[in-house]
Amino acid sequence: MALTPGQSARYARHIVLKDVGGAGQQRLSAAHVAVVGAGGLGAPVIAYLAGAGIGRLTIIDDDTIAVSNLGRQVIYRDADIGQSKAETAARFAMALNPEIAAFARVERLDEGTAERLLGAPDLVIEGTDSFAAKRLVAGVCRDRSIPLVMGALGPFDGSVTVFAPHLRREDGTPWPGFERLYPADPNPEDSPPCELVGVVNVLPGVVGTMMANEAVKWIAGYGTPLLGKLLVYSARTGESRIMGYR
Structure with a gap:
């Protein structure tokens, strides 16, 4: 068109x-992109995908906006406190770019809702702070042959990778999936939520923008996606490193 x-x-x-x-x-x-999570990572993802002109965004999040979100989830305003993140993010996206359509799905993504909520997009971006949600989304994307961009945060560092195990390398072997990078769930004590340990406010913006770039370059067709690679960024040093996994 x-x-x-x-x-x-x-x-x-x-x-x-x-x-x-x-x-x-x-x-x-x-393109149609589904964004799971409209929080710290999802907020910059949504802003830059809307700005890039992704034709259709589906935003999935059942949470509401709290005052503690505003320091890092900068698509929201003080007047939005108590409102749905998904609905507010969808309004933000279409106000930023009236050329696109954004749809809010104000439901918890779990085993009973995941397949229906995700639908059949061209690409999924997962940026929640729930490891169970990450594993669930990765499984649905694997079964439906949908590429998945995934990000995660710590207090001062974050990571980005891309999963597409339905595609094959030049040697005919499949690209590694979620289970290759995370064969077992982490101990909750080793990955406490940001409510307990904190997170520097600019970090989600940096990592979320990297996630948006992975989606844009996958769809537009430039560069090399982070397939089989984990990009780790440190806000302490400003350095990034890329590690391979098989």
Whole structure:
């Protein structure tokens, strides 16, 4: 589908960008991305996917906005306290970019709802703080052959990777899935929530933007996705390192 004059003006920097161009922007505008979690990681993901012109966003989160969220989940405002994160994020996305459609799913994602809530998007982004949710989403994406961008946070560091075990490497072997990186659930004592240990406020913005980049480059077709690789960023040093896993 050709871009409208309004889209051509809005996405002009993408259209003149080598390796994206009009064709890449058309792919972005035709894409459907499901975002699981509209919190620290989901907020920057939603903002940059909306700005990039992802044609349809499905935002899944059953939580409400608290005052303690505002320091790092910067798509929300003081007046939004007590409101649904998914609904507020969807309104933010469409106010930022009226060319897209954003849909809120205000439900808890669990074994009984995951397949229905995720639907059949072109790509899923998972940014919750629940390891059980991560494993569940990864399983649905694996079974449905949907690429998955996943991020996680600690107090001062975060990580990003991409799973697509339905695709194969040049040697014919499949790309590793979630179980290869996380063969067992971590001990809850080793990964306490940010409510207990804290998180520096800029870290979700940095890591969430990296996650959005993985989605945009996958859909638009530039660069190399983090398949079989875990990117780890440290807010203490400003350094990133990439580790492979098989």
